[in-house]
Amino acid sequence: MNMKNLRDDILAGTVVFLVALPLSLGIAQACGLPPFVGLLTGVIGGLVVTLCSPSRFAVSGPAAGLVTIVVAAMENLGSFSLLLAALVLAGSLQTLAGILRFGRWISLIPGSVIQGMMAAIGLLLIRQQTPAALDAEGETVTKLFSPLSVFVALGALFILFLWHKRRQHNRFFGLVPGELVAVLWGGMVLLIAEKLLPQAAATLDRLSLPQVDSWASLAQQFNHPDFFNAWSHPAVWLTGLTLALVASMETLLSQQALKKLVDQRPQPSPDKELLAQGAGNMLSGLLGGIPVTAVIVRSSVNVNAGARSKLSVILHGVLMLCCGLLFESLLNRIPLASLAAILIYTGYKLASPSLFISQWRQGLVQFIPFLATTCGIIFIGMLPGLLAGVLTQLLCSSVASHQSAIQLSRYNDHFVVRFNQNLIFLHNARLQQLLAKIPDNSVVIVEHENAEYLDKDIKATLAEFSDMANMRNITLEQWPRLENG
Incomplete structure (x- = not known):
């Protein structure tokens, strides 16, 4: 040295x-x-x-x-x-x-x-x-x-x-x-x-x-x-x-x-x-x-x-x-x-107040678990508070992930349905909700390259919509293959 x-x-x-x-x-x-x-x-x-x-x-x-x-x-x-x-x-x-x-x-x-x-x-x-x-x-x-x-x-x-x-x-x-x-x-x-x-x-x-x-x-x-x-x-x-x-x-x-x-x-x-x-x-x-x-x-x-x-x-x-x-x-x-x-x-x-402001600006998915951890530790103890924070973060992240799994965009009379991940039965209600927003006389395009797996409930919902498409004058493009479903 x-x-x-x-x-x-x-x-x-x-x-x-x-x-x-x-x-x-x-x-x-x-x-x-x-x-x-x-x-x-x-x-x-x-x-x-x-x-x-x-x-x-x-x-x-x-x-x-x-x-x-x-x-x-x-x-x-x-x-x-x-x-x-x-x-x-x-x-x-x-x-x-x-x-x-x-x-x-x-x-x-x-x-x-x-x-x-x-x-x-x-x-x-x-x-x-x-x-x-x-x-x-x-x-x-x-x-x-x-x-x-x-x-x-x-x-x-x-x-x-x-x-x-x-x-x-x-x-x-x-x-x-x-x-x-x-x-x-x-x-x-x-x-x-x-x-x-x-x-x-x-x-x-x-x-x-x-x-x-x-x-x-x-x-x-x-x-x-x-x-x-x-x-x-x-x-x-x-x-x-x-x-x-x-x-x-x-x-x-x-x-x-x-x-x-x-x-x-x-x-x-x-x-x-x-x-x-x-x-x-x-x-x-x-x-x-x-x-x-x-x-x-x-x-x-x-x-x-x-x-x-x-x-x-x-x-x-x-x-x-x-x-x-x-x-x-x-x-x-x-x-x-x-x-x-x-x-x-x-x-x-x-x-510091800046910490609370910073967490708030990151959105509710971050702020709610942050607040749950803080309040949990203060009122029920260190380990229970940490567990409450982790479970709250898991729940908030799951909800956010669930909401972003399927997205619907509109371009005039064209509707694009994007599958951002593999879809299971838990996503079925979200899919039905989005498909119900599509009016008659539309063109529906499905982008499903990011979804390597669609379970039977998802395929059943897509099949039901496909069967009704002709009656509603809806044109389907890039529709997922539903065989063996």
Whole structure:
């Protein structure tokens, strides 16, 4: 490696670290877990997964998209140790999927369902983090809230939206992460409030990382799965399956999106990526972390910052490790409202109004399954919502395909009936409907080159129309052969 590539990797790794640090801390906090858990997961993603991954630029770590699943799982399971067992199971399933080469099947999942899943996660994230941003005394914003927390959160949101708008036109805004500035804003407000409004500053919730001054104190921070009670708990198996499915989808979609940002030769294997993610999630479950996925936001930052190799991603993991071990007192100055604002902004990006407009413009065949997936996940859960979206897409696509199988065009007194595919009994009602529109004294031309098969019901309808044609003075041209029908 030459010095220029080394310099580029060091710069990119530092920028990715500055983006990943507040996100990892905020995601753990959003899950109702200690911030150390987020740092641990970020280190596992940055070091272990990166070393196993076939991609040179993908950055793995805790993902905001899995926050709602983790929170729901914690409520259902009632114990973090059972969640860790489910995470080990999820990693095992991902590893098995990689061995069986299931990675290629991601292309079978409809785009509308994937977009609906991301929109639902974004909306749930916004709903979940709004009370945290307000420092509300309950799960609804109608409870008493902290004015200082609101000020910090609104300021952080303003910074994030401003940064996003300006970074495309100004190199400085593109180089310095908006998430870092939002965190610095919160720390600055806390510092000033401690001088001018000490009572208000004392009520502002902030991070609480443990002080790690020995190997013994570090070992106390790790949690371990409860395998003994997990195997007989059906919810553990369902949670493991859900985590494996959603984490794999997010990882493989990130890999697809990364292909559009940078050319990697040879292209990373999706099956090997599943193996890497599975190893990361099994280790995260064993040590007390949360789910690991490849994250497109951090991966795109890595590419845009000029990364040349895996060194940039590994460096970001090393910096996460050093930060958690050496600078816990500095991190504990970060208000939780700043982290909540970052996650609210992340939720907004996942469920932006432009996404709903884009899906609407693609037509009802896309929009209805998208909406069904979004609403299904929000109201009935992740797996049922995804299943509802897939079934709705299948139904909508079937209806659209059914409508386009047979087409009727008119040119003065000439009518052209086009068969665009093989026709079975399900198309018979459509055929009868179109043939009924043809008036007497017409010329009917049938274009049936694309239909290699017509079943008996279709042939019977065509034969019936042919028998009536002479009585109605209708001329038939290119009529399909109906022998053996």
